[in-house]
Amino acid sequence: MDMKRTRSWYLGKASNAVMWLILITACFLVLIPLAFMFTASAMPAREIMRLPYPWIPKGIYWPNFLKGMAGPEDDFIFFRNALNSLIVAGSVAFFTVLLSAITGYGLAKFKFKGRNLVFMLIMATMMIPFEAIMIPLYMVAMRMGLQDTYAGLILPFLANAFGVFLMRQYLITFPDEILDAARIDGAGELRIFGSIVLPSSGPAVATLAILAFRSQWDSLLWPLLVVQSDEMKTIPLYITRYMAETHSDEGIMMAVAVLASLPMIVLFLSLSKYFVSKEGLTSATKG
Amino acid sequence: MRRKRGFSMERRKAVWGWIFVLPSLFFFAAFSFYPILNAFYESFFNRNLLSLRPPRFVGWDNYTYLFRSREFWLSVQNTAIFTFGTFLPLVVFSLLLAVCIMSVSRLRRFFQLALYAPAVLSSVVAALIWLLIFDPRGLANQGLNLLLGTTGVNYKWLSDTNMLRLSTIIVYFWKYIGYFTVLFVAGIGAIPYTLTEAALIDGANRWQLFWRITFPLLKPTTLLVSVMTMIQCLKTFSTQYLFTTSGAPTRPINVITLNIYNTAIKDYRIGRATAMSILLFLVMLIFTWLQLRFSKTEEVTYM
Numbered sequence: 318m319d320m321k322r323t324r325s326w327y328l329g330k331a332s333n334a335v336m337w338l339i340l341i342t343a344c345f346l347v348l349i350p351l352a353f354m355f356t357a358s359a360m361p362a363r364e365i366m367r368l369p370y371p372w373i374p375k376g377i378y379w380p381n382f383l384k385g386m387a388g389p390e391d392d393f394i395f396f397r398n399a400l401n402s403l404i405v406a407g408s409v410a411f412f413t414v415l416l417s418a419i420t421g422y423g424l425a426k427f428k429f430k431g432r433n434l435v436f437m438l439i440m441a442t443m444m445i446p447f448e449a450i451m452i453p454l455y456m457v458a459m460r461m462g463l464q465d466t467y468a469g470l471i472l473p474f475l476a477n478a479f480g481v482f483l484m485r486q487y488l489i490t491f492p493d494e495i496l497d498a499a500r501i502d503g504a505g506e507l508r509i510f511g512s513i514v515l516p517s518s519g520p521a522v523a524t525l526a527i528l529a530f531r532s533q534w535d536s537l538l539w540p541l542l543v544v545q546s547d548e549m550k551t552i553p554l555y556i557t558r559y560m561a562e563t564h565s566d567e568g569i570m571m572a573v574a575v576l577a578s579l580p581m582i583v584l585f586l587s588l589s590k591y592f593v594s595k596e597g598l599t600s601a602t603k604g
Numbered sequence: 605m606r607r608k609r610g611f612s613m614e615r616r617k618a619v620w621g622w623i624f625v626l627p628s629l630f631f632f633a634a635f636s637f638y639p640i641l642n643a644f645y646e647s648f649f650n651r652n653l654l655s656l657r658p659p660r661f662v663g664w665d666n667y668t669y670l671f672r673s674r675e676f677w678l679s680v681q682n683t684a685i686f687t688f689g690t691f692l693p694l695v696v697f698s699l700l701l702a703v704c705i706m707s708v709s710r711l712r713r714f715f716q717l718a719l720y721a722p723a724v725l726s727s728v729v730a731a732l733i734w735l736l737i738f739d740p741r742g743l744a745n746q747g748l749n750l751l752l753g754t755t756g757v758n759y760k761w762l763s764d765t766n767m768l769r770l771s772t773i774i775v776y777f778w779k780y781i782g783y784f785t786v787l788f789v790a791g792i793g794a795i796p797y798t799l800t801e802a803a804l805i806d807g808a809n810r811w812q813l814f815w816r817i818t819f820p821l822l823k824p825t826t827l828l829v830s831v832m833t834m835i836q837c838l839k840t841f842s843t844q845y846l847f848t849t850s851g852a853p854t855r856p857i858n859v860i861t862l863n864i865y866n867t868a869i870k871d872y873r874i875g876r877a878t879a880m881s882i883l884l885f886l887v888m889l890i891f892t893w894l895q896l897r898f899s900k901t902e903e904v905t906y907m
Contacts, residue, residue, distance in 0.1 A: 336704040343701055343781075344718040350778065351721060353743060354733050366741050416628050423624025427617050435625050442636040444892045448839045448861050449885035452868045452877050453639035453646060476631030506620045535726040537842045538861070542869070553728040553842075560732065560850050567736050574729045585724045589717060 354578075358382070358571035365567045381572035388555070389562040394547055395576070398555040403580075405470045405551060406533035412475045413529040414522050421484025422514050426496065436485070443478045448538070455542045469543040470551070474533065480525050487521040488514065527584065527591050534581060552577045640885070647879040653872035666879035676880070678855065679863040682769070686859060687837040689773045694784055694833050695826065701781070702788030703814065716789060719782030727779065727842035734775045734843075735850055738762050744771075762847065765856040772857050775843045780836070784829050791825030792818065828898040835891045838884070841865070860884050 352372075357365045358381055359374035386395040424436050447454075454473055463469030491514065499509045515522070537553045544550055550558065559573055647666055651659035670676045705715050722730065737743045738761035748759055761771045795818065803817050819826075841861040848854045848862070858866075860880065868877035 333707060336707045340701065340704050340708065340715050343697075344715060347719055347722060347778065347781065349743070350733050350737060351725075353737060354729075357736070365736075368741060369746050370743055416631065419624050420628035423621045427621025427624065428614070429618035429621035432621065435629065438637075439628065439632060442632055443896075444889055445636055445640050446835075446839060446885065446888050446892075448841065448864070449881045449888065450636070450639040450643055452864065452874060452881055453642040454635065455868070456646075456874070457634070457639060457642070472631075473635040476628050476635060478632075481628060506623075510624075535728070537726075537728055537845070538865070541845075541865075553726060556728050556732060557846065557849060560735075560846065567739075570732060570736065574725075574732050578725050578729055581724050581726070585721075 354571050354574050357567060358575045360568055362566045362568045365571075378568060381568040382576070384566075385559075385569045385572035385576060389559060394550075395555060395573075397548055398550045398552055399576075401467075401470075401549060402534060402552040404467060406530045408467070408471050409474050409533045410526045410530040412471070413477050413480055414526050416475055417477055417480030417484045417525060418488075418515055418518060418522065419510060420481045421486075422488050422510055424481070425485045425488040426491065426493070439478050439481050442476075443482075451538060451542060458543055464543050465545045465549050466543075467549075470540060470549075473539070474529070477525075477529065480529070483521055483525055484518065487518055491517070523588070523591050527588065530584075531581065643878045643881050643885070646875060647882050649875050651874040653868075653874060655872075659875070662875065666875045667883075669876065670879055670883070675858075676863070679858045679860050682857060683838060683840075683859045685769055686772060686776075686840060686857075687834055689769070690776050690837050691830060691833040693773075694777055694780060695830050697777075698781055698784035698829070699788050699822070699826065701785045702792055703818070705785070705789055706792045712789075716782070716786050719785050721782065722779045723783045725779070728846060730775055730779050731843045731846035734771070734778075735762070735847065738771050762852045765853075768847070768852055768856045772840075772843050772847065776837070776840065780833070784833065787829055788822070788825060791822050795821050824898060828895065831891055831895040831898055835888060835895060838888055838891070 353370075356372055356374050359377040360371070361378050361380070364371055364374070364378075386393055388394045420439070424432060458464060458469050458473070461469075463472070495513065496509060499513055504512075535553065536551070537557070540551045540554050541557075544554060547558070556573055556577060559570065646659075648661060648663060649659040650662045650665070701715075701719065705712050708715075725733075739745075740758045740760075742761075744761050745757070745759055749755060749757055759767060761767050799817055799821070800813065803813050808816065839861060840859055844857045844859050844862050845865070847857060854862075861884070864877050864880050864884070867873050867880065
């Protein structure tokens with residue numbers, strides 16, 4: 318997106334008071350629930366339920382966070398569940414990038430019989446929404462003995478049609494001369510991929526990795542189906558379990574919400590250009 | 605000799621091409637193609653997860669059952685209400701905000717990031733925050749009372765049928781408004797300034813500028829955003845699931861995905877649930893096809 322002032326000042330030069338007013342009001346309204354989450358996480362429940370809502374906490378009320386991490390059964394299973402989320406989201410991100418890159422590279426730079434058919438087949442899977450196949454997928458996972466395992470949480474999401482598409486588009490303009498030069502120098506195909514192609518696909522790889530990580534960190538429906546034990550739960554399931562068991566304490570719930578959001582907030586603040594970019598946006602329809 | 609070498613090079617590349625795409629194909633086959641074909645197949649059987657008897661072929665029974673079931677039509681209705689109730693305000697307001705952002709001279713990046721911030725949270729966290737806001741003693745009642753000048757009225761955000769539907773729409777609207785605003789900002793940014801300038805020189809006012817230049821040129825983006833929103837809304841699950849598990853009545857917000865989930869997991873009726881999945885799939889197929897068409901036409905040139 319173009320941030321150059323001259324080009325995009327399409328409504329003339331005077332900055333309009335009405336526009337500013339609309340924007341400031343909109344941002345204010347949008348940020349209220351976030352402000353509520355952060356302030357309420359620092360207050361004891363009786364403060365939160367005061368009328369009107371006090372907004373400014375008197376210091377941070379740590380028991381919220383402590384109890385939020387201790388969990389409904391005081392076993393600190395939060396850490397195990399957070400680790401599960403990290404393992405699942407991290408592995409999906411890593412392997413999705415690898416698999417998409419190698420497939421996109423194969424489709425972009427190698428001519429073989431049936432290449433167009435393969436590409437079209439892969440693109441066709443974009444038309445199959447996860448929600449429509451979750452029940453058959455669940456049965457497949459049960460038959461393969463994948464329920465309640467990391468493999469069950471990870472494997473169904475590794476093949477990502479959008480990822481293949483993104484990597485293919487990105488690599489199609491990669492200069493063939495470089496690849497041929499490496500071949501003449503005697504480099505193997507896998508080495509060319511690993512040490513030349515992959516390292517030079519930075520932006521596409523980053524976009525795809527963040528997308529995959531986010532969608533898994535958010536994922537509720539699939540873990541709800543495959544996970545049975547409390548040990549294998551991910552963060553979203555930890556939250557739903559917490560809600561079902563200790564519905565009453567608002568402070569603890571907001572503390573859990575803050576804890577669950579921290580990784581994403583850190584990612585967002587440090588890599589916002591990959592969140593608010595055209596590619597990152599159009600891609601998120603998949604997630 | 606040279607020729608032969610060239611030929612073998614081609615062959616070698618063809619083999620490597622296959623080696624590079626095969627792992628992906630395996631995963632697509634196992635986790636996309638097989639399940640969707642299996643869903644078609646299962647939708648003709650009366651498989652019950654708890655029953656020990658082997659599933660029996662029932663033909664179109666699952667489908668005819670659904671078409672006669674009031675529960676099913678209610679969830680279709682709920683999904684439709686949610687989809688249209690969300691998509692229209694989302695498109696209108698994100699376009700409005702994008703136009704505002706592009707017309708102010710400063711803080712553009714800040715406004716985009718601020719509006720986008722809720723999209724960073726997971727949908728479970730979003731639902732959790734709003735559950736507390738919609739609490740009878742929560743911010744939603746306080747705010748609305750302040751706005752309408754009433755005192756202590758409970759607007760029943762989580763118990764009244766229509767308010768509950770509105771509540772789920774608000775959660776979704778809040779989470780995605782920034783996301784679509786940024787898409788529109790990108791769309792407006794792609795309109796060549798020369799066109800705007802020409803219109804201004806010809807004496808167009810802002811209103812004319814928007815309706816005669818910006819909006820027509822944004823049509824591809826608008827269509828794409830509309831279809832994307834509808835696809836997203838058809839798949840909505842988390843908000844409704846969390847609201848119902850924490851005590852809100854199920855009927856008003858029993859959307860299709862929630863119905864599929866409960867039919868399969870709570871009632872163990874796999875055949876019926878897959879038949880519903882197939883119907884959802886067919887509807888979404890149409891929308892996805894539209895989206896692919898629009899995302900192609902989005903690359904219009906402005907000359």
